[in-house]
Amino acid sequence: MPAIVAKRTKARSLYWQGWTLSQIAEELDLAYTTVASWKSRHKWDDAPAIQRAEEGTLERYLRLMAKDKKTGQDFKEIDLLGRQFERMARIARYCDGGTEADLNPARANPARSTNKKKEKAKNLLTREHVAQLRADLEAGLFGHQEGWQASVSQRTRMILKSRQIGATWYFARERLLVALETGKNQIFISASRAQANIFRNYIVQWVQKVCGIELKGDPMVLQRGEDEDGAPLEAVTLYFLGTNYRTAQGYTGDVVIDECFWIYGFEELFKVASAIATHKQFTRTLFSTPSTLGHEAYPMWTGERVNKRRARKDRLKIDISHRTLKVGQVGKDGIWRQIVTVFDAIEGGFNLVNVDELQLEYAADEFDNLFRCLFLDDSLSMFPFAMMRRCMVDSWDTWHADYQPYALRPYAGEVWLGYDPNASESGTGDDAALVAVAAPTKPGGKFRILEKQRLKGLQFDAQAKAIKLMCGKYNVTRIGIDTTGAGKAVEQLVRKWFPTVTAYHYNVQIKSSMVLKAKNVISAGRLEFDAAWQDMMSAFMAIKPEVTKHGVSYVASRSGGVGHADLAFATMHALFFEPLDITEAPGGTTTVEIYE
Structure with missing residues (x-):
């Protein structure tokens, strides 16, 4: 195309986009009179609207097609522009003497329209959609996630990983693509149904963003369209399963087990998972942050699970050092293991965390557990994992009769609040914890932790407001607040609108009584909370006895003066309303002050 013709075409395109003649002349380095002459001679104003739309659409389409590296959004727009060409062609046929069927093919073939509606209702994801999703995934991976992608064909993967490095996010996407590309069912198993729904939410949001399709259903049945030869693919x-995984024994497919080192009854769960994935074409993926050395999944990680069935001379040696497993390795037992610490993730380009800030916020042993993938030794804990695991329930299934978490009033029964305030006198910089505990409905009944909140960096009035908002959701009859330090100001504000608030002024005696009361309740199997709440588990497990000049006290490891057992102590403030003799009525004092 001669240069002058190209400029004239470009000038016309800009004019149809709303540019003035002066702007066009300046943009294309032309004389105003030249542009005005083109406009008049070639009758730009008389051109049909459809011609203008076609030219603009074609220009954008060609620009996108010329890109070497296309993003998921590019593929989405190319698909949209293609549909626009088809629509404009129908309009052109109609304007050229066609019928209404040219505008709406459904009028010519109503059955075809009905079939299309049915397809849309069945979560249809075509090969083009899968290509868009694959491109979008690969464009957004960090180095450690690329390593997981490279291991996708391993029969059994067991990954020990740092907290908050995008594992659930990644495996939700990986398994969706495996399902669509291979036709293998995917079974997601978590400690609770609420946690399993995180996988589902990630998948739904991703497909909506990339393909503009809203997936529905649970279980979620996906239609895969046709193969390259036009033959229909099987759905x-x-x-998505929580503790109801036992109902999945008739399923077949790939299995994903989230937070395997925190799930109660791991041995039974893994037997079910192995049955689901018996055929060699299916895979098993397990990933988790570490819990304790005594967890049922730990022998599988070390290789002791397979060795306990072998004679001493035939035992397999499994190296589980970080040096060996940093990049992943298949052990002699056939399991591909990997350790990914937060430092490994950062080394691979992960830039969403600040390690220096994390080390200030967490105690050294807590940081090692959450971010350096070191298992806890809870042998000295007042609340070891073996005791606490009895508290872990699938609240979705267990409490559904009287608890609706998304309702304005989730629970109608009596609720006690426990609050452990900021450790800082300034009221900012440290964590505080607020819990809502459903009181027992009869003597010796169960306590249920319905809701928990971690409050960080709030002034006293904002902390008091958070407590008041919680009171607005539940039928709160008792509130307990630690007033030993910074909590005194919060308690004074709360007392203005809740006069019967109980103030706990800590010393060795009262802290010991709280811990022993909580241990009594937990040992009797009378405390429940959602199995996905690892932070609640960690908070209780962190509490250990310590000898002081005043006697035996109970403390949690601290960093910079900040305890990480805040959720546990907040819970104890609520449990402490019940007397040690459970046949008595709950105590009615509003201040418990035994000064040191």
């Missing part, structure tokens, strides 16, 4: 199903 695939995604299952």
Whole structure:
């Protein structure tokens, strides 16, 4: 195309986009009179609207097609522009003497329209959609996630990983693509149904963003369209399970187990998972932050699970050092293991955390557990994992009769609040914890932790407001607040609108009584909370006895004066309303002050 013709075409395109003649002349380095002459001679104003739309659409389409590296959004727009060409062609046929069927093919073939509606209702994801999703995934991976992608064909993967490095986010996407590309069902198993739904939410949000399709259903049945030869592909199903995994024994497919080192009854769960994935074509993926050395999944990690069935001379040696497993390795037992610390993730380009800030916020042993992938030794804990695991329930299934977490008033019964305030006198910089505990409905009944909140960096009035908002959701009859330090100001503000608030002024005696009361309740199997709440588990497990000049006290490891057992002590403030003799009525004092 001669240069002058190209400029004239460009000038016309800009004019149809709303540019003035002066702006066009300046943009293309032309004389105003030249542009005005083109406009008049070639009758730009008389051109049909459809011609203008076609030219603008074609220009954008060609620009996108010329890109070497296309993003998921590019593919989405190319698909949209293609549909626009088809629509404009129908309009052109109609304007050229066509019928209404040219505008709406459904009028010519109503059955075809009905079939299309049915397809849309069945979560249809075509090969083009899968290509868009694959491109979007690969464009947004960090180095450690690329390593997981490279291991996708391993029969059994067991990954020990740092907190908050995008594992659930990644495996939700990986398994969706595996399902769509291979036709294998995917079974997601978590400690609770609420945690399993995180997988589902990630998948739904991703497909909506990239493909503009809203997936529905649970289980989620996905239609896969047709193969390259036009033959229909079989549908695939995604299952999202909590503690009801026992109902999945008739399923077949790939299995994903989230936070395997925190799930109660791991041995039974893994037997079910192995049955689901018996055929060699299916895979098993387990990933988790570490819990304790005594967890049922730990022998599988070390290799002792397979060795306990072998004679001493035939035992397999499994190296689980970080040096060996940093990049992942298949052990002699056939399990591909990997350790990914937060430092490994950062080394691979992960830039979403500040390690220096994390080390200030967490105690050294807590940081090692959460971010350096070191298992806890809870042998000295007042609340070891073996005791606490009895508290872990799937609240979705267990409490559904009287607890609706998304309702304005989730629970109608009596609720006690416990609050452990900021450790800082300034009221900012440290964590505080607020819990809502459903009181027992009969003597010796169970306590249920319905809700928990971690409050960080709030002034006293904002902390008091958070407590008041919680009171607005539940039928709160008792509130307990630690007033030993910074909590005194919060308690005074709360007392203005809740006069019967109980103030706990800590010393060795009262702290010991609280811990022993909580241990009594937990040992009797009378405390429940959602199995996905690892922070609650860690908070209780962190509490250890310590000998002081005043006697035996109970403390949690601290960093910079900040305890990480705040959720546990907040819970104890609520449990302490019940007397040690559970046949008595709950105590009615509003201040418990035994000064040191």
